Amino acid sequence: MKVVLKHVDKEFPSKTKGADSVFAVKDFDFEFPEGKLVGLLGPSGCGKSTTLNLISGLLRPTKGEIFFDSIDMTNTPAEKRGVGLVFQNYALYPHLSVLNNILFPLQNLKGKDKLTKEEMLKRAHDAAELVEISHLLDRKPASLSGGQQQRVAIARALVKKPNVLLLDEPLSNLDARLRLQTREEIRRIQKETKVTTIFVTHDQDEAMSISDLIVVMNEGSIQQIGAPQEVYDNPKNLFVAKFLGIPPINVFDGEIRENSLYIGDEKITSFAYGKNTAVKIAIRPEGLIPSEDGVLSAKFSSVEVMGRDISVIAQHPASSGKIRAIVSSVNSQNICYDSVKFSVAENKLFVFDSESGERLLADKSQVQEGKSKSAGKPKTTKKKAQTK
Ligand code: ADP
Ligand code: MG
Numbered sequence: 001m002k003v004v005l006k007h008v009d010k011e012f013p014s015k016t017k018g019a020d021s022v023f024a025v026k027d028f029d030f031e032f033p034e035g036k037l038v039g040l041l042g043p044s045g046c047g048k049s050t051t052l053n054l055i056s057g058l059l060r061p062t063k064g065e066i067f068f069d070s071i072d073m074t075n076t077p078a079e080k081r082g083v084g085l086v087f088q089n090y091a092l093y094p095h096l097s098v099l100n101n102i103l104f105p106l107q108n109l110k111g112k113d114k115l116t117k118e119e120m121l122k123r124a125h126d127a128a129e130l131v132e133i134s135h136l137l138d139r140k141p142a143s144l145s146g147g148q149q150q151r152v153a154i155a156r157a158l159v160k161k162p163n164v165l166l167l168d169e170p171l172s173n174l175d176a177r178l179r180l181q182t183r184e185e186i187r188r189i190q191k192e193t194k195v196t197t198i199f200v201t202h203d204q205d206e207a208m209s210i211s212d213l214i215v216v217m218n219e220g221s222i223q224q225i226g227a228p229q230e231v232y233d234n235p236k237n238l239f240v241a242k243f244l245g246i247p248p249i250n251v252f253d254g255e256i257r258e259n260s261l262y263i264g265d266e267k268i269t270s271f272a273y274g275k276n277t278a279v280k281i282a283i284r285p286e287g288l289i290p291s292e293d294g295v296l297s298a299k300f301s302s303v304e305v306m307g308r309d310i311s312v313i314a315q316h317p318a319s320s321g322k323i324r325a326i327v328s329s330v331n332s333q334n335i336c337y338d339s340v341k342f343s344v345a346e347n348k349l350f351v352f353d354s355e356s357g358e359r360l361l362a363d364k365s366q367v368q369e370g371k372s373k374s375a376g377k378p379k380t381t382k383k384k385a386q387t388k
Contacts, residue, residue, distance in 0.1 A: 004031045007028075010051075028064070036196065037197040038215060043243070153170075279352060280352040288344060312325045
């Protein structure tokens with residue numbers, strides 16, 4: 001079942017008298033595709049839980065509409081929407097066994113949905129098997145690990161065969177190792193059941209690793225939607241570029257001058273843009289490559305060895321923080337422990353408007369023009385000349 005949000009707003013009245021109301025969600029307009037796992041990703045307070053609660057029916061939108069397939073759910077109460085919910089705190093009943101916790105939602109079914117005792121037990125056992133806790137059914141929640149408790153919560157959410165599974169930071173209470181394991185489990189379960197799933201997290205690594213699609217949010221608004229790799233490789237704005245990626249992207253104050261990108265006095269690369277302007281230049285750590293004839297000079301700070309890779313940490317006056325390059329240990333001999341020069345991988349470099357943060361793209365037609373007028377000599381024309 002697909003979940004459609006049409007221009008949904010959620011406004012909360014302010015708690016203090018006279019202050020402005022809070023727009024927790026602004027113009028959320030997206031169709032969550034059937035049978036996919038979508039990661040809803042953004043910093044704390046950006047409106048993820050509010051969005052999820054609007055879909056579950058725990059909240060009503062201030063404006064806009066919500067559909068499950070073609071059925072208008074905007075004003076349907078939560079218990080009639082057929083959604084399964086899993087929260088950060090597992091919220092299991094402590095006095096009930098695992099089996100009875102899983103059975104609980106089925107025991108409240110009424111009318112045509114009512115099940116026989118045998119049907120209920122079959123469903124509960126199937127759900128327990130799916131999340132691999134069949135051997136724990138007689139235990140009480142207190143005697144289970146965090147990971148096992150979260151599996152029980154997932155089984156309890158799935159036992160009613162929901163149309164939509166909604167998970168709100170389900171891994172946050174688990175330690176690092178269990179978090180990795182459980183997120184793979186969630187992925188497997190989603191693939192097996194093919195239930196439309198929305199997974200809320202502030203952890204970009206988590207969202208990137210298990211989602212078919214990610215929806216990046218900030219301050220109540222959608223910033224970008226796409227396959228994880230697509231969004232990483234093609235961020236639409238500076239917020240998205242900075243939010244995705246560990247270690248984070250390096251950001252420099254730069255300039256477009258005569259169809260070239262400059263950081264300070266150093267020309268980084270050609271960039272046909274037609275107009276001279278101040279910009280933010282962002283380069284992924286894996287796109288800075290120490291090399292003797294590099295285009296960007298920086299002051300060397302330190303080297304961090306992280307097993308397979310080495311992080312070269314440096315300082316540059318055009319960047320407010322430390323800059324970081326990830327190199328394989330093979331490339332590390334080019335680092336002279338004083339200053340360091342980097343060449344730049346062009347597909348790892350992005351240019352943003354310094355005011356709005358929106359991505360600026362080089363104008364391909366300008367490159368062609370430049371070629372005929374032989375102005376600026378962009379790299380692409382050079383390459384073409386060589387192949388002739
Ligand atoms: P997230 O889950 O991304 O951390 P939330 O959806 O919980 O963010 O909150 C988004 C914004 O809405 C925050 O500024 C939060 O303070 C505000 N908010 C959430 N719930 C309420 C509420 N019931 N009343 C007032 N403000 C709220
Ligand atoms: Mg939240």
